Amino acid sequence: MTLRPVQIKHLKNLFQIGNDDQITHAIEKIHPSDLSLLFSELNELQTKRLVDCLLMVQKAGNTLKEIPEFMLPDILELISNHKLSLIIGRLDTDDAVYLLNKVPEGRYQEIFSPLDSRTRLNLEKLLLYPQDSAGSVMNPVYYSIPVESTVEEAIASLQKFPDRESVFYVYVVDGKQLVGVVPLRVLVLSDAKDFIRDVMTTGVMMVEASSDQEKAAQLVSQYNLLAIPVVNENKELLGVITVDDVIDIFEEEATEDLYNIAGLSGEDRAFTPVTTKIRKRFPWILLNLGTAFMAAMVVGLFEQTISQFALLAAYMPVVAGIGGNSGTQSMVVITRSIALGEIEFSKAYIAVFKEVMNGLFLGIIAGMVAAGVAFFVNMNAFLGVILFMSMMVNMILAGFMGSCVPLILKWLKLDPAIGAGIFVTATTDITGFFVFLGFAELFIDKL
Amino acid sequence: MTLRPVQIKHLKNLFQIGNDDQITHAIEKIHPSDLSLLFSELNELQTKRLVDCLLMVQKAGNTLKEIPEFMLPDILELISNHKLSLIIGRLDTDDAVYLLNKVPEGRYQEIFSPLDSRTRLNLEKLLLYPQDSAGSVMNPVYYSIPVESTVEEAIASLQKFPDRESVFYVYVVDGKQLVGVVPLRVLVLSDAKDFIRDVMTTGVMMVEASSDQEKAAQLVSQYNLLAIPVVNENKELLGVITVDDVIDIFEEEATEDLYNIAGLSGEDRAFTPVTTKIRKRFPWILLNLGTAFMAAMVVGLFEQTISQFALLAAYMPVVAGIGGNSGTQSMVVITRSIALGEIEFSKAYIAVFKEVMNGLFLGIIAGMVAAGVAFFVNMNAFLGVILFMSMMVNMILAGFMGSCVPLILKWLKLDPAIGAGIFVTATTDITGFFVFLGFAELFIDKL
Numbered sequence: 001m002t003l004r005p006v007q008i009k010h011l012k013n014l015f016q017i018g019n020d021d022q023i024t025h026a027i028e029k030i031h032p033s034d035l036s037l038l039f040s041e042l043n044e045l046q047t048k049r050l051v052d053c054l055l056m057v058q059k060a061g062n063t064l065k066e067i068p069e070f071m072l073p074d075i076l077e078l079i080s081n082h083k084l085s086l087i088i089g090r091l092d093t094d095d096a097v098y099l100l101n102k103v104p105e106g107r108y109q110e111i112f113s114p115l116d117s118r119t120r121l122n123l124e125k126l127l128l129y130p131q132d133s134a135g136s137v138m139n140p141v142y143y144s145i146p147v148e149s150t151v152e153e154a155i156a157s158l159q160k161f162p163d164r165e166s167v168f169y170v171y172v173v174d175g176k177q178l179v180g181v182v183p184l185r186v187l188v189l190s191d192a193k194d195f196i197r198d199v200m201t202t203g204v205m206m207v208e209a210s211s212d213q214e215k216a217a218q219l220v221s222q223y224n225l226l227a228i229p230v231v232n233e234n235k236e237l238l239g240v241i242t243v244d245d246v247i248d249i250f251e252e253e254a255t256e257d258l259y260n261i262a263g264l265s266g267e268d269r270a271f272t273p274v275t276t277k278i279r280k281r282f283p284w285i286l287l288n289l290g291t292a293f294m295a296a297m298v299v300g301l302f303e304q305t306i307s308q309f310a311l312l313a314a315y316m317p318v319v320a321g322i323g324g325n326s327g328t329q330s331m332v333v334i335t336r337s338i339a340l341g342e343i344e345f346s347k348a349y350i351a352v353f354k355e356v357m358n359g360l361f362l363g364i365i366a367g368m369v370a371a372g373v374a375f376f377v378n379m380n381a382f383l384g385v386i387l388f389m390s391m392m393v394n395m396i397l398a399g400f401m402g403s404c405v406p407l408i409l410k411w412l413k414l415d416p417a418i419g420a421g422i423f424v425t426a427t428t429d430i431t432g433f434f435v436f437l438g439f440a441e442l443f444i445d446k447l
Numbered sequence: 448m449t450l451r452p453v454q455i456k457h458l459k460n461l462f463q464i465g466n467d468d469q470i471t472h473a474i475e476k477i478h479p480s481d482l483s484l485l486f487s488e489l490n491e492l493q494t495k496r497l498v499d500c501l502l503m504v505q506k507a508g509n510t511l512k513e514i515p516e517f518m519l520p521d522i523l524e525l526i527s528n529h530k531l532s533l534i535i536g537r538l539d540t541d542d543a544v545y546l547l548n549k550v551p552e553g554r555y556q557e558i559f560s561p562l563d564s565r566t567r568l569n570l571e572k573l574l575l576y577p578q579d580s581a582g583s584v585m586n587p588v589y590y591s592i593p594v595e596s597t598v599e600e601a602i603a604s605l606q607k608f609p610d611r612e613s614v615f616y617v618y619v620v621d622g623k624q625l626v627g628v629v630p631l632r633v634l635v636l637s638d639a640k641d642f643i644r645d646v647m648t649t650g651v652m653m654v655e656a657s658s659d660q661e662k663a664a665q666l667v668s669q670y671n672l673l674a675i676p677v678v679n680e681n682k683e684l685l686g687v688i689t690v691d692d693v694i695d696i697f698e699e700e701a702t703e704d705l706y707n708i709a710g711l712s713g714e715d716r717a718f719t720p721v722t723t724k725i726r727k728r729f730p731w732i733l734l735n736l737g738t739a740f741m742a743a744m745v746v747g748l749f750e751q752t753i754s755q756f757a758l759l760a761a762y763m764p765v766v767a768g769i770g771g772n773s774g775t776q777s778m779v780v781i782t783r784s785i786a787l788g789e790i791e792f793s794k795a796y797i798a799v800f801k802e803v804m805n806g807l808f809l810g811i812i813a814g815m816v817a818a819g820v821a822f823f824v825n826m827n828a829f830l831g832v833i834l835f836m837s838m839m840v841n842m843i844l845a846g847f848m849g850s851c852v853p854l855i856l857k858w859l860k861l862d863p864a865i866g867a868g869i870f871v872t873a874t875t876d877i878t879g880f881f882v883f884l885g886f887a888e889l890f891i892d893k894l
Contacts, residue, residue: 167632168673184632185612185614188605188635189606223480243690246694247668257701258705258779270798274804281809285772285809285813289816295764295768296765303758306754306757309754310750314743322732322735328709329731332706332711336705336706336716337718350718355724358724429768
């Protein structure tokens with residue numbers, strides 16, 4: 001159960017007046033995920049003490065890995081190399097890699113070298129895979145049995161397996177090659193003398209270590225699995241990705257999509273230091289300034305026309321703005337459909353066509369509303385006609401660009417969301433201004 | 448394994464020249480999730496035939512539930528009430544509710560009434576809970592044993608449990624009250640004569656049926672569970688939510704966040720009919736038109752100034768645009784932090800402060816760049832000063848509104864993302880125009 005406010009108060013109080021025994025006793029029964037919330041409540045000295053107590057109850061690593069990413073650097077700074085090495089050595093390999101990732105370069109060697117050789121070997125296996133690959137997030141300590149075993153032997157060897165909590169399936173290997181799988185449920189219900197060969201399921205769903213982690217996550221989600229084995233090109237078992245990791249991957253990917261569209265980096269959260277925020281957002285704002293000035297240049301071309309009829313300046317952002325919003329909608333729909341694997345290139349033209357048609361019709365409707373306003377408020381029918389035409393053109397373009405940009409990015413094997421937002425709105429701004437002011441210049445006598 | 452293109456070709460061919468036996472034989476070994484992809488490849492007659500064959504191999508329901516939501520209505524229309532009733536009757540209760548949800552009102556009674564009384568009872572249990580509550584997505588058919596059982600008895604009763612595939616934990620009840628849990632792994636490793644009371648874990652993580660489904664999902668994710676039991680206010684076990692449902696919930700929520708920001712509805716996907724797209728997006732575009740005209744009115748106030756100095760019209764969208772983008776960034780960061788449970792109201796003011804500071808500094812930088820452009824391109828230093836001041840003011844406001852709006856929406860128990868986008872950009876547009884043109888009017892003599 002999540003910590004109640006009174007529990008947090010009690011624990012904070014213990015750090016002020018209690019001794020280590022009392023603290024250790026108090027935290028012993030609390031889930032690491034809850035303990036991780038404590039860190040934001042403590043000062044430096046108390047944080048160090050909490051880490052020491054966590055080490056004593058063997059919970060330090062599992063608690064550290066649950067701490068929000070942006071808080072980790074500050075906390076890691078308070079822990080000595082020796083203690084960090086101890087903590088990382090006791091963690092599951094995938095979690096150890098995660099923490100090692102967060103360690104500043106200068107401290108890396110001092111933390112890595114003291115680890116025992118077996119741990120180092122396991123870590124190195126994972127560190128070789130590219131970022132966001134299935135291999136980089138798998139747990140290389142997995143549980144498998146030879147295909148010639150019996151159920152009884154499988155149970156006996158499970159009994160000896162140290163990291164039993166992460167075992168959801170028994171993987172069956174022939175030599176090193178993965179040939180089958182036995183769910184724990186089947187193990188429970190089989191006779192002790194049964195041969196594994198007879199109770200196992202063949203045709204195991206698996207991913208190659210070099211595949212994208214997203215692929216592993218999609219397979220687990222699509223086929224409702226609890227874990228998916230990771231193999232090399234010869235189908236030899238290398239490790240396992242469990243469903244809890246898959247949930248983390250999905251959360252990460254969902255944040256990424258949202259963030260890419262808005263030009264944010266994943267490290268930018270509510271409590272990230274302001275300096276980091278500024279540094280990360282600055283390039284995006286600069287890029288935005290660039291496109292905004294391009295749009296401004298387009299408007300500048302029509303300076304003469306605007307000074308003749310200044311009302312154009314008021315309506316000009318209406319045309320561009322509605323186009324930008326409509327283009328963003330098309331882009332989000334296509335991006336999300338790509339992320340959920342609902343769209344294939346062979347049928348992408350249908351999706352583009354639908355967005356263009358949507359743009360056409362919404363453009364007609366929005367254009368009529370805008371024309372109505374121009375007519376009744378400004379008593380200027382011709383301004384209405386120009387608004388109507390330019391909104392329709394711009395909305396068609398919005399549908400086209402909004403759907404094509406993510407598809408093209410995907411086709412180039414880039415992230416379909418990244419930069420799509422700015423590219424789409426820059427186009428609709430520039431075209432919106434150009435078409436609207438261009439029509440206005442052509443028919444300036446009638447305005 | 449996902450279907451390869453050649454397999455799809457082969458299956459399509461079977462529908463043209465093969466007989467039912469051949470089709471049934473072919474689809475028997477294919478996973479429902481893969482079979483669901485076939486529907487988009489078949490015509491009406493072939494679709495009906497596929498449903499019949501699926502019914503024969505008892506895979507119709509599990510395949511239908513995997514079909515992308517937007518395709519379901521058309522396919523359900525091709526299936527008779529009698530067959531749909533059969534299909535729904537064989538499904539897990541939570542999946543049955545999902546399909547029943549998609550059935551048009553006019554057909555509901557004809558499909559629901561023929562179900563056997565026990566299925567109807569189970570369905571009614573779920574149908575009573577509000578949308579998106581834990582109770583509405585749980586599976587009410589769960590596996591539990593009395594606290595006084597032995598391990599041997601537990602295994603024997605699991606053997607008799609019909610829906611074994613969804614059993615990840617053995618829930619232990621005293622009367623009806625949930626008192627403990629035994630992971631399958633522990634069941635495998637315990638002695639047959641052990642008492643469940645001695646091997647079970649107490650302090651089970653659970654959710655109340657009336658809680659939001661998101662809460663259940665967050666608990667499963669946070670504590671790395673495979674399933675979470677759903678209880679009533681007396682801690683009596685009502686059902687179970689499994690981790691595969693949790694992944695679905697997360698995908699749904701991630702789409703929702705993204706869609707709410709862009710003013711889209713969840714039904715709007717790449718291949719949704721154009722008429723649906725238009726209908727769903729129309730109100731949002733209309734709202735956008737409303738705010739755009741408000742911004743246009745603000746610009747209209749300065750018509751006189753603009754006709755004196757038309758270059759203002761070119762720079763005006765720069766001020767508003769950068770503000771809008773910066774405000775959207777703040778909003779996305781805060782929205783995502785709320786969704787991931789990283790932010791509490793007691794500390795929200797810190798997050799707001801950080802976004803305001805970020806706005807101030809980025810405003811200064813962007814303002815200086817813009818001022819430089821105005822100075823060097825237009826040789827107008829005073830225009831630069833005005834740009835600098837108005838961008839700074841607008842960016843501070845962007846940070847403030849971008850962070851406050853989602854927090855206020857959350858505080859009002861509304862979705863923090865919904866409408867936040869339009870509200871934030873409307874504010875930055877209107878203020879951007881007003882501040883920039885206002886400064887310009889004040890200092891028009893110097894321009």
